[in-house]
Amino acid sequence: MYKQLTQKYNVAAPRYTSYPTMPYWDTCNFSTQQWLASVKTSFQETNTQDGISLYVHLPFCESLCTYCGCNTRITKNHNVEQPYIDSVLKEWQMYRSIMGDVPVIRELHLGGGTPTFFSPYNLQKLITGLLDLVNLHPNAEFSFEAHPGNTTEAHLQTLYDLGFRRLSLGIQDFDPAVQLIINRHQTLEQVRNVTYMARNIGYTSINYDLIYGLPLQTMDSLVKTMHLVSELVPDRIAFYSYAHVPWIKPGQRKFTEADLPDVPTKAKLYEIGRSLLKNFGYAEIGMDHFALPNDELVTAGAKGTLHRNFMGYTHQHTQLMVGLGVSAISDSWYGFAQNQKKLEDYINDIELGELPVFKGHILTHDDLVIRKHILNIMCTGKTTWNHHTETCEDLSEGIERLEPLEQDGLIELFPWGLQVTDAGKRFLRNVCMALDARLWCDKPTTQLFSMSV
Template sequence: MEQNQIAQLIKKYDVPVPRYTSYPTVPDWNTAAFSLEKFKGRAIEAFQNYGKDGVSLYIHLPYCESLCTYCGCNTRITVNHAVEKPYIDAVLKEWQLYTQLFEDKPIIKEIHLGGGTPTFFSPEHLSSLIAGLLQNADLHKDYEFSFEGHPNNTTYEHLKALANAGFSRVSFGIQDFDEKVQVAINRRQSFEQVKQVTEWSRELGYKSVNFDLIYGLPFQTGASIKNTIELVERLMPERIAFYSYAHVPWKRPGQRAYSEADLPKAADKRDLNKLGTDMLLDMGYKMIGMDHFTLNSDSLYTASLEGKLHRNFMGYTTNPGKLLIGLGVSSISDIDAAYAQNVKTVEGYMQHIEAGEFAIFKGHLMTEEDWLTKAKILLVACEKHISNALISEKVDRRKMQAMIAEGLLEESENGYSVTQIGSQFLRNICALFDPNYQTERAGKIFSQAV
């Protein structure tokens, strides 16, 4: 396909679309039908059905010493490290509330520490958190633990303590190495710092290092993206997440630190995406699903070849488990039969936990139709294929035929497959199977596809 044709496709499909880390997406949850008691009942049932396959834990650690202005995460800015122990104690108490629901000892297969900045917490406190989570649980034989680290404050001691606790994967938020961009987004770290934490990780036996990169940030140019990825090439992390910046200052006031005039125009942003994607592919990375690239030596790539890739609130994973429990402020649990989200303020969260009660404030109970739609979207997002038997009359055939004509989908006797070009438009293809998706309201809820 010629470059100008690809550019036209990128322009056409650069519309607001969900990232589909869940279905239904959070804005489409039926909160009126949800109740804590119903959720607890479904959690017990899910554990009985799937507990032996292992539980995934996502721990939200919201604290940061300074605000990265581009950030869309739930954070609490403070330099007071006295908050560490009370918060970890609360997370462990919340975990106890879950374990009390289960008849048997839970088997932990996956732990991910997200934030905020998990490395805001001291190595000692992080070690005590993991020890507390494992105290009354067993480890799955194929367990995998990962965490997000800020290159500026991730120390050798952090990496060593977590390696000793069983962590083998780490993700560093890089975003861009350009100094002007870093100043604008208040996320400063040098290449030397990133090189150091990457080398420490490998020295300590971490089997996978991920870099998060973002395109569309203020003052970004083709030159800054090119320079950033050339520096990344010197370190060759096993995984790279290359995300589109979502500018939503009405939701995230920190983004008002710069104006829309400082951001790349839509066409320029699309060019940044194409430049970065082409460079990563030329470096030998394989595109895995939405926004993700891996070396062919990484387990995520192997899982994609074997049809074992899975997607949830933690992104792409090799673990297809159906029990994901979110602990901490604003965390979301996905227990196959229901979703539930914790309150979004630290004070509210702590108040609930100290009272000995779940901090859940909203959720969604899955219906049969939800399950079927979720299965379709996961097939597209993870396996890049969907069978004829799963395509219902609700799918817009006109749009599907247009995608076939454009070379995004290929039709075969038993269904449709996403092409190599179509892999860049997975969010748009997933939206074909989402009965809740409405273009006219999407702009107020979701980020641009490109």
């Protein structure tokens, strides 16, 4: 049965870190002025009680990982660090100028690229600049992504002293053949050393990123990777499907579809990985995420308070997330905005004193209704609606599109809502896609998204 469902539902589907998804943003009716007005509204509504989230995109890497779908700039020239930090801090001041009050920082995350490309000294300058004249929320949490191959004790200690307690390491796969073809090299010893150093310093949460469906990956290599990972007992594991989008990321053309596991094999890779993680004592969280039973994500999942944004799953909720740096995406709940994707354009806008936003979307009433339900499904596996108060044609049509998924046992559909079944947890993207009014209104003629399996 699962094999049949996999074949049926293996379609190009968004990952739903936002709704509407980026290809369906109404960029023609978007302006920076509208965006800033939405930021100010959201800030005034929630800053005092909930605080805001900051995401900083640090794009530099010394080498290209060919599987990667992130916005990166490959260079070994570390002279780029200082000018980039100056630009990010200038951008932050632009946002500060329209907030009208002291921001309360609840979440701060450094992503990339490779944040540990930057020297500890420059990372300290960046963080102290961001936190100058702000208030920290009592539950503030700071996290960063790191490459096991270049993360030093000085990186870990410097960021710990600045308040960071969460660390995410990109592992992907320990198999040498897989690492070679994706140009991502790190040894088990490097990962172990960084993990132990972080724990000795005092970090309380360590996440490993693993990917299934990579080129040359086999059942044996994945099982071996899983067992090696289990010995290091990370607090969280993100177990992602490889997204093959060479039309967006040309680096993925370094290998071909012939190097990738076929659909049945990829589905088996996921199933055995998921099974092993559960056997190792990890609880499944939303889509693609696993955590130890005492982790805050598990607690939030049980309470129904799990949240998801462009940074991934979090046990804390902020309505406003400001993204800083090249290609960074911001979310005010009422709108989205993305920064310039080319580094030179981003820096040029900053030098001109202009906010480096180049596209975005202001959500309509129907967008907000659909967004709420998609977020509920992604975080809790269920959602409820009220036909009397939620007057939304898009929602009504989406509910009709859910009926075949109920027939296939992926959801239980009620007059007032839906519940994702255990079998349906593997197909969360497909469940959400049924409610995606903008996608169904304008079906793509070319592939925009990675395959759901």
